[in-house]
Amino acid sequence: MKIKNYFYPKNLKEASLIFQENEESYYIAGGTYLNGLKNLKIQNLIDLSGLNLNYIQLEKNFLKIGSGAALQELVDSPIICQFLGGIISISALGCAALQLRNMATIGGALVTRGSWIDLACALLVLDAKLKIFPEDKIISLEDYLLDKKALKTGEIVIEIIIPCTSAGANFIKFKRTALDLAIINLATLIKLDNSICKEVKIALGGFTIPLRIKEAENILKSQVLSENLINSAAEKVGGSLKFISDFKVSADYRKDLAVILTKESLLLSWEKAKCN
Numbered sequence: 086m087k088i089k090n091y092f093y094p095k096n097l098k099e100a101s102l103i104f105q106e107n108e109e110s111y112y113i114a115g116g117t118y119l120n121g122l123k124n125l126k127i128q129n130l131i132d133l134s135g136l137n138l139n140y141i142q143l144e145k146n147f148l149k150i151g152s153g154a155a156l157q158e159l160v161d162s163p164i165i166c167q168f169l170g171g172i173i174s175i176s177a178l179g180c181a182a183l184q185l186r187n188m189a190t191i192g193g194a195l196v197t198r199g200s201w202i203d204l205a206c207a208l209l210v211l212d213a214k215l216k217i218f219p220e221d222k223i224i225s226l227e228d229y230l231l232d233k234k235a236l237k238t239g240e241i242v243i244e245i246i247i248p249c250t251s252a253g254a255n256f257i258k259f260k261r262t263a264l265d266l267a268i269i270n271l272a273t274l275i276k277l278d279n280s281i282c283k284e285v286k287i288a289l290g291g292f293t294i295p296l297r298i299k300e301a302e303n304i305l306k307s308q309v310l311s312e313n314l315i316n317s318a319a320e321k322v323g324g325s326l327k328f329i330s331d332f333k334v335s336a337d338y339r340k341d342l343a344v345i346l347t348k349e350s351l352l353l354s355w356e357k358a359k360c361n
């Protein structure tokens with residue numbers, strides 16, 4: 086990697102202009118992912134850290150997180166810790182070491198679209214949306230993850246918008262060691278109306294781009310929940326994806342994990358939902 090220029094724009098417009106005017110330009114937020122990409126023909130780096138995008142704001146109906154907020158800021162923020170039982174803080178805390186969490190940003194994490202991105206699962210069940218410069222376009226995280234072209238070249242993720250809701254939400258990361266990437270990460274959310282399951286979301290990642298498992302959600306939606314029904318939904322998660330083997334675990338082991346952890350997470354979400 087031979088960097089010719091390192092730019093510090095003062096605002097989004099300037100950042101975008103520098104991007105357009107210089108070939109082989111890349112935005113850099115925390116730089117923890119870009120640093121590892123050895124095959125990029127990067128010539129110009131545009132540092133987004135001076136754009137004041139590390140805010141965390143709780144408004145009446147939405148939680149808004151600037152794309153430049155570091156993962157550790159999500160762990161430490163009292164607002165985030167109290168939001169839906171702290172699911173965002175918990176998923177950020179499981180990412181790598183403190184030194185890395187101090188640098189890596191929520192925007193950088195989501196833009197990588199990596200299967201291992203823990204925050205993506207948590208944010209999927211929270212119905213998170215991304216606000217994108219220059220047109221202030223808003224797209225759902227789910228659509229963004231499913232469509233590689235959703236973020237056009239040169240566009241900048243400004244903000245992550247999460248609707249406020251009251252529900253039981255839970256995140257689980259299964260890994261070999263404290264600093265390891267996930268073998269499986271998953272998040273679940275349940276909203277009850279009396280004892281009926283009004284809303285349910287299940288998101289899984291770690292070996293696949295993080296995604297919602299809607300076939301499993303449909304088993305629980307509008308039903309009176311029971312452990313048997315939750316078992317069926319968890320089994321459906323095991324049956325609806327192609328699990329892969331790698332140097333860590335076999336596909337069968339990963340599938341069994343997904344079933345067991347989905348059940349555990351749904352039961353916890355259900356318990357939390359009853360308290361709302």
Ligand SMILES: Cc1cc2nc3c(=O)[nH]c(=O)nc-3n(C[C@H](O)[C@H](O)[C@H](O)COP(=O)(O)OP(=O)(O)OC[C@H]3O[C@@H](n4cnc5c(N)ncnc54)[C@H](O)[C@@H]3O)c2cc1C
Pocket residue numbers: 111112113114115116117118119120121133152153179180181185188189190191192193194195196197199201202203204240241242243264265266267
């Ligand atoms: C050793 C190690 C272990 C890790 N473990 C985990 C883990 O267990 N779980 C986990 O979830 N993550 C983990 N990560 C972090 C993750 O893989 C990414 O490195 C990190 O989230 C990227 O954030 P960043 O701010 O450093 O992004 P950068 O490296 O700065 O950028 C990443 C990409 O996003 C683009 N970009 C950045 N910000 C924006 C923006 N606002 N708009 C448009 N494009 C943008 C950049 O151009 C680049 O293409 C780990 C990283 C390392 C190095």
